[in-house]
Amino acid sequence: MSVRPEDLKDDRFGERLKRSLGTTPARLSLRLERLTAAGLRPGERDDRSKLLWHELGIQWIGLGLAVVLVLGILPWTLTHIIAPAIPSSPTLLGMLASPGSLGPLTLPLGLLLFVEAMRGAPTLRRWLR
Amino acid sequence: MGDTLSQESDPPAAEIRALWREGRIEEARLALVHETQHSVFRFLKAMMRDEDLAQDLAQDTFMRAFQSLGSFRGEAKATTWILAIARNLALNRSRRLRLEQRWQQLTDQPPDLADREAVPEPGEPRLTAALAALPSAQREAIVLYYVEDLGIDDVARITGRPANTIKSDLHRARAALRAVLEERQDSATGIGERGVIR
Numbered sequence: 001m002s003v004r005p006e007d008l009k010d011d012r013f014g015e016r017l018k019r020s021l022g023t024t025p026a027r028l029s030l031r032l033e034r035l036t037a038a039g040l041r042p043g044e045r046d047d048r049s050k051l052l053w054h055e056l057g058i059q060w061i062g063l064g065l066a067v068v069l070v071l072g073i074l075p076w077t078l079t080h081i082i083a084p085a086i087p088s089s090p091t092l093l094g095m096l097a098s099p100g101s102l103g104p105l106t107l108p109l110g111l112l113l114f115v116e117a118m119r120g121a122p123t124l125r126r127w128l129r
Numbered sequence: 130m131g132d133t134l135s136q137e138s139d140p141p142a143a144e145i146r147a148l149w150r151e152g153r154i155e156e157a158r159l160a161l162v163h164e165t166q167h168s169v170f171r172f173l174k175a176m177m178r179d180e181d182l183a184q185d186l187a188q189d190t191f192m193r194a195f196q197s198l199g200s201f202r203g204e205a206k207a208t209t210w211i212l213a214i215a216r217n218l219a220l221n222r223s224r225r226l227r228l229e230q231r232w233q234q235l236t237d238q239p240p241d242l243a244d245r246e247a248v249p250e251p252g253e254p255r256l257t258a259a260l261a262a263l264p265s266a267q268r269e270a271i272v273l274y275y276v277e278d279l280g281i282d283d284v285a286r287i288t289g290r291p292a293n294t295i296k297s298d299l300h301r302a303r304a305a306l307r308a309v310l311e312e313r314q315d316s317a318t319g320i321g322e323r324g325v326i327r
Binding site: 002003004005008010013014016017018019020021022023024025028029031032033035036037038039040 | 154155162167169171174175184191192195253260271272274276279280281292299300306307
């Protein structure tokens with residue numbers, strides 16, 4: 001609601017004031033129009049109507065994929081790449097190839113994945129691009 | 130800054146909001162510029178009494194507005210929302226200029242007298258000079274009310290002063306300006322320091 005009392009009504013006075021203050025100089029207008037692109041990539045669209053759960057969903061899918069990828073690759077890497085490089089010892093090989101050997105890695109990996117997920121999985125997105 | 134300034138919605142504000150929500154950020158910013166640039170410039174020119182400073186601050190105002198466009202819900206007029214940003218920036222700049230002037234006095238450097246001259250205005254120099262001579266509270270009230278056509282409630286919200294104070298400021302300012310305009314003699318009018326809001 002806009003309150004404009006009758007006793008203060010004076011359109012002519014307002015017009016005169018407006019005229020005396022002038023309008024935006026053309027150079028400033030141009031500068032302001034150029035500023036509208038500041039910080040945006042050409043043609044970039046950033047749809048703000050997306051719901052929060054949509055954004056979070058993508059992040060959690062990213063996190064899930066990262067976990068599956070790591071859990072899938074790690075035993076294979078241990079068996080086929082790391083183990084042959086180590087002098088053959090059945091006990092050592094058994095320890096490396098067994099799922100139990102992943103135990104000490106759980107905490108650092110979990111932390112890394114958690115940070116990645118909280119940042120919106122940028123590394124994963126970069127890989128997928 | 131949220132737009133809790135008014136419950137009234139206007140079509141340009143709704144359009145800006147819709148563009149932003151669709152992710153057409155550049156178009157939303159452009160619509161804001163087209164809708165409000167003259168108001169922002171006029172307000173800052175009246176408050177700072179210096180066209181260069183007004184231009185500089187107008188640019189800062191739009192940069193700040195672009196950053197917080199997401200918090201603009203389109204319920205208030207776009208002009209009301211952006212003028213509140215412009216006012217904050219103008220007050221901050223004015224405080225800084227005042228400190229710089231004090232520093233200049235302390236270091237015994239004579240102020241630049243040429244820079245304190247009134248800016249000659251092409252249209253109505255006497256009116257502009259009289260406006261510049263008003264106390265800042267009256268000046269901002271008169272510009273927001275008569276030039277930007279805002280309601281008393283919006284002016285009160287932007288300036289943070291009670292509506293009754295705004296009304297009496299408007300009456301006083303209008304009387305002072307009318308007195309100057311009715312004077313036939315083109316006497317020199319005292320003008321405050323440019324860039325410093327008093």
